[in-house]
Amino acid sequence: MLREFLLLTLLVVSGTGGELCVSHAMKQIGEVHDFRPLALVKFVLQALRVAWMWVGVAMMALAFFSLLAMLSFENVSFVVPVTALSYAAGTVGAAVFLRERINTQRWVGVAIVCLGVTIVWLSHR
Amino acid sequence: MKEAEGFHLKTYLMIACIAIFSPLGNVLLGKGMKDVGSAREWSPSALPHVLARICSSGYIWLGVASLLTFFVAYMLVLTWADYSYVQPSSSLAYAVTGILSYLLLGEVITPLRWLGIAVICVGVLVVGHTAPRTTERV
Numbered sequence: 001m002l003r004e005f006l007l008l009t010l011l012v013v014s015g016t017g018g019e020l021c022v023s024h025a026m027k028q029i030g031e032v033h034d035f036r037p038l039a040l041v042k043f044v045l046q047a048l049r050v051a052w053m054w055v056g057v058a059m060m061a062l063a064f065f066s067l068l069a070m071l072s073f074e075n076v077s078f079v080v081p082v083t084a085l086s087y088a089a090g091t092v093g094a095a096v097f098l099r100e101r102i103n104t105q106r107w108v109g110v111a112i113v114c115l116g117v118t119i120v121w122l123s124h125r
Numbered sequence: 126m127k128e129a130e131g132f133h134l135k136t137y138l139m140i141a142c143i144a145i146f147s148p149l150g151n152v153l154l155g156k157g158m159k160d161v162g163s164a165r166e167w168s169p170s171a172l173p174h175v176l177a178r179i180c181s182s183g184y185i186w187l188g189v190a191s192l193l194t195f196f197v198a199y200m201l202v203l204t205w206a207d208y209s210y211v212q213p214s215s216s217l218a219y220a221v222t223g224i225l226s227y228l229l230l231g232e233v234i235t236p237l238r239w240l241g242i243a244v245i246c247v248g249v250l251v252v253g254h255t256a257p258r259t260t261e262r263v
Contacts, residue, residue: 003165035204068154068179069164076155077226077234077242080148081219084245087252105251112248119241 001124007070008082015063016089020097021056027098028052081120087113132205139202140214143195147215148222150191152229157184212253216246 028050032043047053070079088110094100161178179185202211223242226232 007164068158069167071151071155072158072161073163073165075226075232076152076230077223077232077238079155080151080222081238081242081245084219084249087249091252105254109248109251109253112251113245114248116241116244116246116248119244120238121241123235123238123241
């Protein structure tokens with residue numbers, strides 16, 4: 001189970017880290033109000049000039065390949081539910097790195113998700 | 126009246142797409158990767174060969190296409206519906222993953238695993254019922 005644990009850790013940390021980096025990059029660009037095709041192309045080009053975006057994309061690619069590696073020897077019904085752990089990592093990361101305020105209800109939800117992931121992990125033969 | 130019906134219909138259609146295409150994508154990736162071979166036997170020197178096999182797998186491309194469809198549907202529905210209304214559909218995706226794994230891949234899912242999946246669905250649902258913005262607008 002050590003290999004599964006290491007791959008899951010890599011998947012959750014790089015996936016969540018990637019999303020946090022992309023979120024940080026998006027906040028630097030600012031809110032989008034113009035949804036016309038040309039404006040969207042300009043927005044994408046602007047996003048590609050932010051370094052955090054590239055770090056985020058690289059981390060998300062690493063998460064995708066970790067997912068593929070895990071799916072190569074584990075059941076989908078095991079892998080996908082345990083990746084829900086990213087809700088916990090994302091919430092902690094958002095509170096620590098993005099300084100978002102997390103209310104009690106969201107922490108309760110995260111705790112329930114962690115309980116569910118633990119049960120799925122224990123169901124592993 | 127007809128406009129409201131159309132609005133609800135397209136929202137439900139998009140939520141159905143989200144709940145189906147995300148799990149379907151993962152199931153197809155799972156099927157493709159089982160054909161590629163276990164990562165337990167991958168050596169660093171074999172990685173280019175493994176990567177070539179991944180890129181030439183039809184199931185993997187179908188899985189990626191399915192995940193892209195999910196992503197587009199998710200983005201589209203968020204342009205007219207509230208995040209807190211749409212987000213619970215991602216909790217449904219965990220249950221659909223279990224059902225599709227059982228039906229399409231023939232995976233044996235124990236009652237304990239079903240219980241874990243159900244608890245995760247509840248947890249994601251609770252997370253989704255919180256405010257989508259907690260920071261002040263800049």
